[in-house]
Amino acid sequence: MSVSTLQGKRIALVEGRMSGALSELVRRHGGEPYAVPALREVARSCGEEVASFVDGLSAGRFDVVVCMTGVGVNALCDEAERLQRLPECLEGLQHVILACRGPKPVAALKRRGLSAQVQARTPFTTAELLEAMAVLELAGRGVALMHYGERHEPLAAALRERGAQLDELCLYEWLLPEDLGPLQTLVRDLVAHRVDAIAFTSKSQVRHLFQVATGLDLAEPLRQAMQSGLVVAAVGPTSAAELNAFEVTPHVVPENPKMGPMVMALAAHMTRMTA
Structure with a gap:
């Protein structure tokens, strides 16, 4: 039986408060976290x-x-x-x-x-x-x-x-981050296929990412990237529904809506893609 791993893939994370913990989960599964918070409380x-x-x-x-x-x-x-x-x-x-x-x-x-x-x-x-x-x-x-x-x-x-x-x-x-620069760079990297997957842990992250993309006139290219090539993970049905509202169907939605199971499910999905 093959072991599920993120295989060094670059995983975009837009979580804010728990960014460090989520990044560590990605590292444990062999991935490279690319953490750019999409909101602040x-x-x-x-x-x-x-x-x-x-x-x-x-x-x-x-x-x-x-x-x-x-x-x-x-x-x-x-x-x-x-x-x-x-x-x-x-x-x-x-x-x-x-x-x-x-x-x-x-x-x-x-x-x-x-x-x-x-x-x-x-x-x-x-x-x-x-x-x-x-x-x-x-x-x-x-x-x-x-x-x-x-x-x-x-x-x-x-x-x-x-x-x-x-x-x-x-x-x-x-609210959106005070400095939008890192989020704008992330949008450009997503559109240019310099990221292998992106994980969302709330619906506001989805909305904020597309809001920043709209400001760059890249909302449609972002949607297209998330529809083909880029692997999209949602922590649960609420964030998945928000992605659907933007015409994006997530590839990964764990049964247990927590960060750990989401990263495990993402690793399993990416392992199957390369099997």
């Missing part, structure tokens, strides 16, 4: 928003709090601490149903002594979150939705359709 000025949320918790206005990401949970707690209201916030969260989209918000809550009563199953998309929340009666109940780095309108709409009295929190946002 920026905390929003959200003191009034968090103060209002904590007021609502203390007043018993919320029955359910939906946590999309660990970053969001951490941002909430950091801002509540800055406002000197963290104990009040944590106390209030103990008296609501906590629903989490994936393991990262579950872990962030656990570090603060809180447990999620509702957890989405793999692959941790909005569909699985709504499925897990189907057991909850939401009509007429207060629900707080903590978005990720951008507002998730389909989820907000689905909760409202179920009758939830919805409050929304947007505590941080995903």
Whole structure:
């Protein structure tokens, strides 16, 4: 049986926060990481928003709090601490149903002594979150939705359709890197076929890459490169769906939507290509 390996291939990585860990995974599988973050997480000025949320918790206005990401949970707690209201916030969260989209918000809550009563199953998309929340009666109940780095309108709409009295929190946002030079160089390298594969770990990375390509008048050449020749990997169905929206079908989407399984699946795919 042949061993799956990236065989020294150049693998473009547009992950931001976990860029180092993902690069190391690529190296372990014999690949050459080409890491250029396509986004940065920026905390929003959200003191009034968090103060209002904590007021609502203390007043018993919320029955359910939906946590999309660990970053969001951490941002909430950091801002509540800055406002000197963290104990009040944590106390209030103990008296609501906590629903989490994936393991990262579950872990962030656990570090603060809180447990999620509702957890989405793999692959941790909005569909699985709504499925897990189907057991909850939401009509007429207060629900707080903590978005990720951008507002998730389909989820907000689905909760409202179920009758939830919805409050929304947007505590941080995903922006393009301040210096677009490295990302512009990556686009040119992708179009010129100087890269063997590219891996995406969020839908925002896809959108930002094409946004930069559009600014260079290279969106169509980029799409063509990703349709033929360049191997494209997506960590899960959400990023795969965003690629599909740009008329790109990923070659690799692991069953387990995590970075490790994605790199393993990418190595297996590239090994089969050369067998």
